[in-house]
Amino acid sequence: MTNPNPIIRLQEVYKNYHRGNETVHALQNADISIYKGDFIAFMGASGSGKSTLLNVIGGLDRCTKGSYLLDGSEVSGFSEKKWVYVRRKWFGYVFQSFHLIPTLTVKENVELPLLFAGKQSLRERIPTILTEIGLGHRLHHLPSQLSGGEMQRTAIARAIIHNPPILIADEPTGNLDSTNATMIFQLFQSLNKNHQITILCATHDNELAKQCSRIVHMKDGTIWEESSN
Amino acid sequence: MRYYSLAVANMKRRKWRTFLTTIGISAIVLAFFSVVTFSEGYQRALKQEFTSLGIQILAVPKGCPYEMTIFVLHGGYIEKSLTMEQFQNVKSHPAVSIASPILIQKFEDPTSHKETVLYGVYPDFAILKPLWDKSELIFSHEEAMECWIGSNLAEVLSLKAGDTLPPIFFKEELTIVGVLPKTRTADDQFIFAPLKTVQKIVNLPDQMKAIGIQLKEGEKVGATIEDLSAIPDVQIVSYRQAEYTLNDLVQSTQNLLQIAIWFIVFIGVIGIMNTIFMAIEDRRREMGMMKALGASSIQLAYGIGIETVCIIVTGSFLGMILAWFLNQGIENLLRSLVSNAPGGTLSYYSLETIFLTLSFCVVIGLASIIIPVVTIQKISPLEAIQDDKS
Numbered sequence: 001m002t003n004p005n006p007i008i009r010l011q012e013v014y015k016n017y018h019r020g021n022e023t024v025h026a027l028q029n030a031d032i033s034i035y036k037g038d039f040i041a042f043m044g045a046s047g048s049g050k051s052t053l054l055n056v057i058g059g060l061d062r063c064t065k066g067s068y069l070l071d072g073s074e075v076s077g078f079s080e081k082k083w084v085y086v087r088r089k090w091f092g093y094v095f096q097s098f099h100l101i102p103t104l105t106v107k108e109n110v111e112l113p114l115l116f117a118g119k120q121s122l123r124e125r126i127p128t129i130l131t132e133i134g135l136g137h138r139l140h141h142l143p144s145q146l147s148g149g150e151m152q153r154t155a156i157a158r159a160i161i162h163n164p165p166i167l168i169a170d171e172p173t174g175n176l177d178s179t180n181a182t183m184i185f186q187l188f189q190s191l192n193k194n195h196q197i198t199i200l201c202a203t204h205d206n207e208l209a210k211q212c213s214r215i216v217h218m219k220d221g222t223i224w225e226e227s228s229n
Numbered sequence: 230m231r232y233y234s235l236a237v238a239n240m241k242r243r244k245w246r247t248f249l250t251t252i253g254i255s256a257i258v259l260a261f262f263s264v265v266t267f268s269e270g271y272q273r274a275l276k277q278e279f280t281s282l283g284i285q286i287l288a289v290p291k292g293c294p295y296e297m298t299i300f301v302l303h304g305g306y307i308e309k310s311l312t313m314e315q316f317q318n319v320k321s322h323p324a325v326s327i328a329s330p331i332l333i334q335k336f337e338d339p340t341s342h343k344e345t346v347l348y349g350v351y352p353d354f355a356i357l358k359p360l361w362d363k364s365e366l367i368f369s370h371e372e373a374m375e376c377w378i379g380s381n382l383a384e385v386l387s388l389k390a391g392d393t394l395p396p397i398f399f400k401e402e403l404t405i406v407g408v409l410p411k412t413r414t415a416d417d418q419f420i421f422a423p424l425k426t427v428q429k430i431v432n433l434p435d436q437m438k439a440i441g442i443q444l445k446e447g448e449k450v451g452a453t454i455e456d457l458s459a460i461p462d463v464q465i466v467s468y469r470q471a472e473y474t475l476n477d478l479v480q481s482t483q484n485l486l487q488i489a490i491w492f493i494v495f496i497g498v499i500g501i502m503n504t505i506f507m508a509i510e511d512r513r514r515e516m517g518m519m520k521a522l523g524a525s526s527i528q529l530a531y532g533i534g535i536e537t538v539c540i541i542v543t544g545s546f547l548g549m550i551l552a553w554f555l556n557q558g559i560e561n562l563l564r565s566l567v568s569n570a571p572g573g574t575l576s577y578y579s580l581e582t583i584f585l586t587l588s589f590c591v592v593i594g595l596a597s598i599i600i601p602v603v604t605i606q607k608i609s610p611l612e613a614i615q616d617d618k619s
Contacts, residue, residue: 060521060610081525087610088523099518103238115232116523158522 005072006033007165007198008057013066013076015052015221026052027063028221034200036165039192041209042202044218050202051170053218057200058091058168059083088117092159092197094169098151100143106130106154107139113162122162129157133187149180156187160197167191169201173208185211232528236535243508247540250504254544255551257497257593262552262586263576264490267559268483270577275479278414279472284357286454287471288319288328288440291464310436311463318460319440324448329354330437332427336398345382345398346419349427349437357441360412368406372425376403381417383408394420401430413574502597505537509601516605517612530602537594545590549583 015027027049034040034057042050055061056068059075068076075086092113100109110126113119130136133153143151152172159167169188173181185208191197192213201212209215210229217225240247290309311330320328332349348354355366368375376394383389383405394403403422411417428434444453454465509516516529556576563575 055611084520084523084525087521093521095518099515101238101515103242104235108234108238112519113522115235116519116525116528162523
């Protein structure tokens, strides 16, 4: 069944930036519609524009030109102040390097988005979510006491604790071995299926990408090819 | 979790930096608090000394009148003297209510090097002293080998009324009539005996070093000073003139000291600002990540503000406690170096001073976080991700 109203609609999006005297065209005429419940893998060589596209979608970066509709509203011209609220409401982020705060416990790291969003009433969800992703016994451990896979799962718990409809993961398995990488993708599948979270994930791994509902191939800043699984 | 927990976690993460920043703050506060409390304490002690002197006008031998004033307050050695004839001239002036001769000689115990001042006075000297009872300084006769001693001296030498003053300062033995009440001035260290007895001890018959004068009610100080100045070889100093001049001298020294301290404080504040700024710079990526997690610049600045306040408040209280100890040391040092230092406590602690110091710290804190707050504003959430790719 096709959802007629995309949650995200990008039209003729360009992103240029300057490196010295040179202008780099990171995104060129990017055009994509993303629907609620999609699990999309963005693939391509380094510098193909997949991270830039995810950054623009997640509001971590702004497009130079083009239209960006989020749930029907044009957000491309939003100020950073407005984007703070958009990010809190719509997005969860998972980074390649986890970015956990070393002096905070797993539970406290996961709590950070709730602190910033003023949603501390949702704190009671933390043990449930951590248990769901297999970290129920690690609540009071520091990141230094966790394995790479556990750190990334903590980062995922942190990304979804405030109930964002969209999860953006930029090469989340880049620093993990294949076993942990598979485990993370299984977790994404479960979140996508059980919690209806739209997941946008940049990856180099073909095998993992096959687990996604759609694969978007990028080359030289353009969306080159798209396929569905 | 609250922002406070986050701030504590950040401080714990860089324990040495937090410790050294706190020590830096406490050093600045120590310098500031010490100067303020010492400056205020010194002025108060000086004021107390003058109040306890209880003299409206002082007649001294011609020369440096302010040196003479200090001499009257703390003793010492002055070559020139006043005669009984000059005293009678002063006393007979119609505006004068009390004219009390003062003969002063400083003595040192050659064994312990403790100093004291022997005052030769008339019993009416007690009337001039506002902190003493009028019944004090009563002797059996005008040449009695008797004395009253200051409370500190009595404590140090374990003496009481009826005891004999041991011949440690001078060979004559004086019977102690009484111990004077504590005034927290230099008087607490001194010995007071009849004028004629002291004239004998110091071998200056019919001489005195100064005359303490109190005028009759309603008499004009200026006009009386003018009249008394006509007495040959006598210089007249009013209490106010002496106080202002001494205050000015003290103030000039303190101003110089304050300039030096402010310079140190300025350098310290720049150092603290730099440390806090560097702490933010080191955490740019983390700040970017927090922005990606939904933190606003205000929230991040608030977190940094809590960290800064924690460090500054801890440093401030530590600095004030250290300043208290330092002041005791300075006071002891000052007393051993400056014989004219006022009696009593030289540092004064008030709620106003503590409030002033804390306000000063708040200013340091605000100054320290201005640049970090501007920096935080400019940090992009993208920085967290860009570092991933580098």
